[in-house]
Amino acid sequence: MKNLLEVKNLKTHFYTEDGIVPAVNGVDFNLKPGETLGIVGESGCGKSITSMSIMRLIPTPPGKIVGGEILFEDRDIVKMSEAEIRKIRGNDIAMIFQEPMTSLNPVFTIGSQIMEAIMLHQKMDKKAARGKCIEMLRLVGIPRADEVVDDYPHQFSGGMRQRAMIAMALSCNPKLLIADEPTTALDVTIQAQIIELMKELKEKLNTAIMLITHDLGVVAEMADHVIVMYAGRIVEDANVIDLFKDPKHPYTIGLMKSKPSLEGSAKRLDVIPGSVPNPLAMPEGCSFHPRCSHAMEVCKKQVPELTSIGGGRKVRCWLYNNEREVE
Ligand code: SF4
Ligand code: MG
Numbered sequence: 001m002k003n004l005l006e007v008k009n010l011k012t013h014f015y016t017e018d019g020i021v022p023a024v025n026g027v028d029f030n031l032k033p034g035e036t037l038g039i040v041g042e043s044g045c046g047k048s049i050t051s052m053s054i055m056r057l058i059p060t061p062p063g064k065i066v067g068g069e070i071l072f073e074d075r076d077i078v079k080m081s082e083a084e085i086r087k088i089r090g091n092d093i094a095m096i097f098q099e100p101m102t103s104l105n106p107v108f109t110i111g112s113q114i115m116e117a118i119m120l121h122q123k124m125d126k127k128a129a130r131g132k133c134i135e136m137l138r139l140v141g142i143p144r145a146d147e148v149v150d151d152y153p154h155q156f157s158g159g160m161r162q163r164a165m166i167a168m169a170l171s172c173n174p175k176l177l178i179a180d181e182p183t184t185a186l187d188v189t190i191q192a193q194i195i196e197l198m199k200e201l202k203e204k205l206n207t208a209i210m211l212i213t214h215d216l217g218v219v220a221e222m223a224d225h226v227i228v229m230y231a232g233r234i235v236e237d238a239n240v241i242d243l244f245k246d247p248k249h250p251y252t253i254g255l256m257k258s259k260p261s262l263e264g265s266a267k268r269l270d271v272i273p274g275s276v277p278n279p280l281a282m283p284e285g286c287s288f289h290p291r292c293s294h295a296m297e298v299c300k301k302q303v304p305e306l307t308s309i310g311g312g313r314k315v316r317c318w319l320y321n322n323e324r325e326v327e
Contacts, residue, residue: 004073004175004208005031005054011067012046012053021279023049025232026068028306033175036202036209038223038240040216040255044276046232047212051178054210055095056085072176091121094169096162098181103165104153110137111149114168121172136167140197159190163197170201180212195221216255220244228252231277231287234306237314248315250292286318294319 012024024046031037039047052058053065056077070077072093077085097103105113114136115129124132130149137145140163153161162182169177179198183191199222202209211222219226219240226243228236228251236249247253254272274291277283285302289295298318306316 001032003030003071004033004035005210006071007050007054007068008071009068010050010053010070011065012049012058012063013066014063016062016280019280022232022282023063023279024053027229027232027234029227029234029237031176031208031210033208034202034206035225036211036223038219038226039210039212039229040214040219040226041229042214042276044279045229047229048180050229051095051180051210051212054178055089055093056080057089090117090169090174091172092174093176093178094172094174095178095180096165096169096182098184104161104168106153109150109152110156110164111151114164114171117168118171132171133167136171137164139170139201140164140167141193142167159186159193162186162190162194166194166197166201170205170207173205174207176208176210178210178212181214182211183218184213184215191218198222216244228255231279231282233287233316234314235288235316237306239312242311242313248309248313248320249317250294250319251288254291286316 007027007029010024010027011022014021014023027046027050029037039050041047049058049063054070054077058065065078068078072088077088104110111130111133114133115126118124118129118132119126134145134149137149142148142160142163148156153164156164182198183194186194195218198209201207209222211219213219223240225239227234228249230251236243236247236252243252244256247256251272258272272291277287277290283290284300286292286295286299286304289299292299296318304316304318304321306314307320308314309320
């Protein structure tokens, strides 16, 4: 099957008063229709900046896509005009965020906001758009959809607002849905419901999903393939089963160890000693070396390449250097 999305050597930098922040520093991945890709890492690793680059929502200045390609159905998003990207955004590519209150406008009803999205991208009159809107609210499991369509966001609970966001995102039948921490702000029960819902919708609509999260539980539930990011780079790339069965990169292994217990209380990835490096003062060599118990001399000097180690897996770590495949 052809790739829907091909991200090639993407570089998105931020120009601050204190220096250049290489938030995304040469990222490559592909996504096929109907596939779910999990992007994991601690906050500040570049996963949200990657998704905002794909949506072309990087605030310029101070941010800028400085290199690489983002091919969506073979067309490079990086090179598109603002008018071209506007046709794609919210239509072929939709996004749901962590906190729906920031993306739903409090002064308009839920229904009018979803209808606006539908009318903007599909040739539908108001009546048809309202029908479609109610249908979408039903699809995401909102009870009494035909009544609550006229409610305002504050009249919805957090879980219902998140469902409404998903309804809005899916109302234009996007080929790609970018979900950035879609369940983080929700309690555990509602989280599970939203994950179930997204899985169902993916089956029904064959939407490709880019799932950005620090929650490995959500990734295990939903993703087919996973990339692990650290300090703006991919450090591991594997299918979900291999990754959980046999994580390779010391950082991935650390993330696995810090996986929250089933009780779901400890949500922070704070078991790995140290923290994400200051992006203005990246350590030389492997940027994980100050936190890595396996660090060798070479790690402090040279950045390891993202290397194929067989079985379709890739790792960026000097420990696997001798397993490098001849390509
Ligand atoms: Fe650790 Fe070296 Fe591998 Fe980096 S390259 S993760 S420092 S062993
Ligand atoms: Mg984020």
